[in-house]
Amino acid sequence: MRIFVTGSTGFVGSAVVKELLSAGHKVLGLTRSDAGIKQLENQGAEAxxxxxxxxxxLKKAASECDAVIHLAFVHDFADFAGSCATDRAAITAMGSVLAEAGGDRALVITSGTMLLPRGKLGDEDDAPDMTNPMSAARGPSEQVCLDFAKQGVRASVVRLPPTTHGLGFSGFMGPFVTVALQKGVAAYLGEGENRWCAGHRDDAARIFRLAAEKATPGSIFHAVGEEGVPTKEIAIAVGKQLDIPVVSIPPEKAEEHFGWFWFGAVADNVASSAKTRERLGWTLEGAPLMEDIPAIVDFMKSQAA
Incomplete structure (x- = not known):
């Protein structure tokens, strides 16, 4: 297959490109920079x-490919609603071209388990919690994509966990470690019982490939390897690697301590991937979060230096 990948040079996107090429597919990767062009060409992809x-x-690129994997997102939290509108417009543009072309064309978009109801073990068939402002803004992207299944497109959604990890920024781990470096303590809130589901980016990359190859139209998948890792355990591991104290912060002081990342610090996001494993024959190969934390911490230290 020839597959158009947006966000192709990002933390997850670069792993997806590698996975697709390894499986014998051809990749057309969208990138905003000259460095991105070089990165893609070095991987053996077309930029x-x-x-x-x-x-x-986007329409032209999609029209020339058998499938689209959409990972790009404008991370402008000052105008999150605008970023989500841009996302929906991109999905609509690419999906409409695939629908017009006909045949066995696939559209795979990226969403997140953070859109699901807080504190409840979410599965692939659960809808975003539209009472949550973030979910209300981004959740509609899922339906925009899935609606193309009614037009003959093999449309599917991959929800990434907030802690999609590997060597690099690793989702929530990036800002969590950054705050620890700045404050000199690794903090969790209250008893530290709130959890983050997690998954390795290489495992996530395989889901994107499998979805492009064989997803049933209208499917949703969870790239989750661990259903929920307590934030206290994460703080202890980070504190050990940085050799700094591990402390509990009162929940009402979350924003004071964590700044803009307070929303992540208070998150209790747990999700299952049982249906994904059944639907795609997906298995876990990447390391669990705790094994990756030393490398993530060292990476973030190098970025702060």
Whole structure:
């Protein structure tokens, strides 16, 4: 297959490109930078310079491919609603072209388990919690994608856990470690019983490939390896690696301590991937979060130096 990948040079996207190429697919990767072009070409992919705001470019690229894997997102939290609108427009542009082309075309988009109800073990068939402002803004992207299943597109959604990890920024782990470096303590809230589900980016990359290859139209998948890791355990592991104290912070002081990342610090996001494993024959190969934390911490230290 020839597959168009947006966000192709990102933390997860670069792993997806590697996975696709290893499986014998051809990749057309969207990138905003000259460095991204070089990265893609070095991997053996074809590079396309542009952004997801350029809808005509997206349409042309999608029309020339058998599948689209959409990972790019404008991370502008000052205008999150605007970023989500851009996301929906991009999905609509690419999906409409695939629908018009006909045949066995696939559209795979990226979402997140953070959109699910707080504190409840969520599965693939659960809908986003639309009472949550973040979910209300981004959740509609899922339905925009899945609606293309009614038009003959093999449309599917991959929900990433907030702690999608590996050597690099690793989702929530990046800002969590950054705050620990700045404050000189590794903190958790209250008893530290709130949890983050987690998954290795290489395992996530395989889900994107499998979804492009054989997803049933209208499917949702969870790239979750661990259903929920308590934040206290995460703080202890980070504190050990940084050789700093591990402390409990009162929940009401979350924003004071964690700044903009307070929403992640208070999150209790647990999710299952049982249906994903059954539907795709997906198995876990990547390391669990605790094994990756030393490398993640060292990476974040190098970025702060």
């Amino acid at each position: 396309l310079h542009g952004t997801i705001e350029d809808l005509e470019l």
